Amino acid sequence: MSRDQDDIRALDACFEAARAAPLEPSPELLARVLADADAEYARTAMPPARVQPLPRAGRLRQAIRTLGGWPAMGGLAAATVAGIWIGLSPPEGVQAYLSQPDAAYIVDLPPGVGFDLTEGTL
Amino acid sequence: MPLDAMSDISDDALLVLFANGDRLAARALTLRLTPRVLNHAYRMLGNAAEAEDVAQEAMLRLWKIAPDWRQGEALVTTWLYRVVANLCTDRLRQARPVTLEATAEPVDPAQGPVARLQGADQEKALQQALARLPDRQRQAIVLRHMDDLGNPQIAEIMGLSVEAVESLLARGKRALSADLIDRREELGFADE
Numbered sequence: 417m418s419r420d421q422d423d424i425r426a427l428d429a430c431f432e433a434a435r436a437a438p439l440e441p442s443p444e445l446l447a448r449v450l451a452d453a454d455a456e457y458a459r460t461a462m463p464p465a466r467v468q469p470l471p472r473a474g475r476l477r478q479a480i481r482t483l484g485g486w487p488a489m490g491g492l493a494a495a496t497v498a499g500i501w502i503g504l505s506p507p508e509g510v511q512a513y514l515s516q517p518d519a520a521y522i523v524d525l526p527p528g529v530g531f532d533l534t535e536g537t538l
Numbered sequence: 539m540p541l542d543a544m545s546d547i548s549d550d551a552l553l554v555l556f557a558n559g560d561r562l563a564a565r566a567l568t569l570r571l572t573p574r575v576l577n578h579a580y581r582m583l584g585n586a587a588e589a590e591d592v593a594q595e596a597m598l599r600l601w602k603i604a605p606d607w608r609q610g611e612a613l614v615t616t617w618l619y620r621v622v623a624n625l626c627t628d629r630l631r632q633a634r635p636v637t638l639e640a641t642a643e644p645v646d647p648a649q650g651p652v653a654r655l656q657g658a659d660q661e662k663a664l665q666q667a668l669a670r671l672p673d674r675q676r677q678a679i680v681l682r683h684m685d686d687l688g689n690p691q692i693a694e695i696m697g698l699s700v701e702a703v704e705s706l707l708a709r710g711k712r713a714l715s716a717d718l719i720d721r722r723e724e725l726g727f728a729d730e
Contacts, residue, residue, distance in 0.1 A: 423715040423718075423719060424715075426715070426718055426719075427711060427714055427715055427718065429660060430660045430661065430663060430664035430667075430714075430718065431664065431683040431684065433658070433660040433661040433664070434581075434660075434661040434664050434665070434684060435683075435684060435686075436661075437658060437661050438573065438577050439573075439576055439577050439580045439586060439589065440573065441572045441573050441576050441590075441593070442590070445572065445576070445590050445593065445594060446568055446569070446572060448594055449568045449572055449593070449594055449597045449598075450564060450565060450568050452594065452597065452598045452601055453556065453561075453564035453567075453568065453597075453601045454561070454564070456598070456601035456602055456604075457556070457557075457559060457561075457564070457601070460557075460605050461559060
């Protein structure tokens with residue numbers, strides 16, 4: 417048998433001897449590893465923090481919510497401001513309409529009288 | 539699910555089960571992987587107590603990665619061996635002088651060829667020779683000849699090409715042979 421083959425045989429026998437006598441984990445080590453697994457699972461699987469209930473809404477907030485929330489309130493406020501603006505400083509067309517000199521007529525019509533139009537006048 | 543039924547389940551599936559709260563999966567992984575990481579660490583460090591610490595730390599890192607583990611992407615063992623290698627490297631750097639429990643043990647020259655060493659003594663001689671190898675050669679040799687991994691997986695663990703692993707293995711085996719050659723007779727391999 418050649419020297420090289422002998423060396424390989426010796427080395428393989430050593431590997432085999434080492435594989436045949438593995439270091440067995442002690443029960444304490446296994447227990448520690450399992451305890452780590454439990455602790456790690458408990459840490460990552462903690463229930464989420466309790467959700468704080470929303471504070472009770474006040475009357476104003478409830479009214480706003482009833483009307484459709486802040487977007488709806490924005491529209492309402494804009495309409496209100498526009499109304500006040502027109503009231504205080506009416507545009508020309510509106511002014512002319514409001515200050516018409518002619519008063520309204522009260523017409524007291526006897527029964528049987530109507531505003532019948534003769535056919536063909538319109 | 540009983541523990542026995544878990545023997546057919548892959549490592550990464552067990553890891554996902556553990557992440558979902560299956561304690562039996564943790565137990566199955568512990569029993570399956572702890573001996574492997576312990577022995578790998580022992581062969582790398584030559585010290586059983588340190589190997590236990592490394593094994594526990596490596597397994598703890600496995601538990602920590604479990605919720606983020608992406609099934610099918612990598613082998614759990616590949617990832618684990620890489621962690622063990624890093625932990626061992628850190629320890630070897632910290633305590634470079636004599637890390638082997640057995641290295642100090644002298645060989646009795648009076649024994650001669652008559653008292654040929656066998657079994658446990660071969661294992662001890664190998665461990666002493668391994669300790670004298672450069673870290674990377676030792677890692678490659680242990681992964682190949684102790685942990686019985688294929689060269690592609692070793693390459694992945696060590697971040698090398700398969701060719702580089704083959705080269706490391708060849709050099710490592712030559713160095714081991716040279717180291718053991720003087721003890722040929724004690725080891726029971728005198729020229730026949």
